[in-house]
Amino acid sequence: MKARGRAVAVRLDLRGVKCPLNWARAKVRLEQMARGEVLELTLDDPRGARDIPGAAEAEGYAVLESTARDGIFHLRIER
Template sequence: MDARGKTVRLDLRGVKCPLNWARAKVRLERMARGEVLELTLDDPRGARDIPGAAEAEGYVVLESAARDGVFHLRIER
């Protein structure tokens, strides 16, 4: 649990863009304001496109990092 609220984790490894954003968006829409969605993905296109798509929808991207070919995003509802 972090200071902002509940953290929800979603592993999207193996899911290609744009389906990974569609799944993340569905999850974000079900969350309460202030909750954080932590995404793990291995699709470079999704890692590049999801932050912009999330911000366009009014979400806040807290973190975008890559480690060993795996991308980690934290998005606040």
């Protein structure tokens, strides 16, 4: 089994996509992934960056990381 947070990540660039559509797209991608895989999201929507971690955890996913720099947000979510 791959170490938590060290698995090869699937990247999804959601810059320009507003909430709640950015979560809908992320959720569809997560559902297509295997358990243990990690989805890396890039967002520029502050509302999505705030809401997606809670929505992901409510669906049973693990939020590994949430960072922001210069108005760009990066989330790592494990399936």
